[in-house]
Amino acid sequence: MGGPRFEPVRAVRAYERVVEQVEEAIESGALSPGERLPSERELMVQFSVSRSTVREALRVLQARGLVRSRPGDPNGAEVLPFSPATLHKSMTTLARVAELSLAELVQFRMVLDSSAILLAARLRTDAELAEMAAAVAAMREAVEAGQDAFGEADVAFHDVVARASGNKLIQICTDVVRSIVLKLVAEKLADADDRVALMRQSIRHHEEVLAAVRAGDGPLAARLSRKAMYDYYAGYVPADERSALRALLD
Amino acid sequence: MGGPRFEPVRAVRAYERVVEQVEEAIESGALSPGERLPSERELMVQFSVSRSTVREALRVLQARGLVRSRPGDPNGAEVLPFSPATLHKSMTTLARVAELSLAELVQFRMVLDSSAILLAARLRTDAELAEMAAAVAAMREAVEAGQDAFGEADVAFHDVVARASGNKLIQICTDVVRSIVLKLVAEKLADADDRVALMRQSIRHHEEVLAAVRAGDGPLAARLSRKAMYDYYAGYVPADERSALRALLD
């Protein structure tokens, strides 16, 4: 007792130390997006490791979305700007492996989207408000144009809202979760007859939300948006899981 | 015109195809957590690729948190159960690279936590309610015991709430974002005198939230929890960013 606490030295692999150094350089800003890393053969000299080790390190960095390498490029690997791609990837596997139900995903969207709208109602600029109105108009026009155009306009609306919330984390998570939900739902598309009715209902809901945002009534807009999302997705969710969704309605 | 639309065949690297196959096997359930992959030398036979290629594929899978390999293990790499570790990792780099402010993170916590409490107030079991009460009791006892014990009890409370919400995604995201916030805040700890006052205030807030949950009043509990989190973290947030946080208060 009382002696020095020795902690087990976890064997740190060579490639991990390479990863750490490059990662540190990127996150500290010493390496900016667009800049190039030295070539693999140059890196193996700088780090005093073999090319295999350098390559394994680059694979890890690439898997984390920090760099990209292209065969034949006279320059080395390119440092990438941050993209939510890896966040998206890990959340997608989360959805598959951790067995996230559609109900949980939709519920999460209800939470995020309504919060974004609550914030947007107070913080939005006039330009953003105009964008929202334009997106709703596009939805109206897209009823005849087809499913794709309607979906795009819908996404555009929620993108503006997320941006107007002023919270990048909400913006990114909204984007990621939405694409997962849309992918799941796309597999079991509603019948053609329902679809038009669903679109018209959705447009009406969006108009109401937009009006509330324009009026600056955040809580109302948030409540309406939760209701809208529930009505839009409830049909895809098994009946016995809908009660959890309704728990978010007022 | 009108001829077949040829799409560019993106050169798919050998190691990527290895990754895809193993990933598919894991996500489809053909390979369960705890099971072992064949050894690298065996894999290079099965895939007809060199060991370098196999190893690069394994590095990617490891970076995604799907497998783990240990030197000297007579078995191959181990298939891991899902853990939010990679989600945590990518969100942490998001926080660093995308320049997430503490205000945004706290705001996100306010949204998630209050939603979890709203749901928990309606869906919690009696056992979970007892756990929450126990956590608050532990917080009371920990005021004298020191910062660490208090923090643990605090975390335990919010963990139970997140679990009681019945939404695994909320649970995981809450956990991830909280640890990031705590890490950021730990760097600028409040003065010792403030601390005790802050702890007592926090306990009072938790008691109020707990009472609301016990009464089944979700909206009240949610409102109280947002207020509680604001009061607890506002001191760490630059004054000019606090208004965005206050936008979530009623």
Added chain:
DNA sequence: CTAGTGCACTGGTCGGACCAGTAGGCTACG
């Protein structure tokens, strides 16, 4: 001046080699 051709790089893949570590069977000792 421009169009075309090499050339000198790049990353991707392969094969072989060695090392340190582990586990489990085997042996030799108690």
Added chain:
DNA sequence: CGTAGCCTACTGGTCCGACCAGTGCACTAG
């Protein structure tokens, strides 16, 4: 007979050297 210790046959981690198919650039021939 039981067990402690060694031995071996693996494992993953690292290194080396080689070849290939791409890419960009400079140089050259028209």
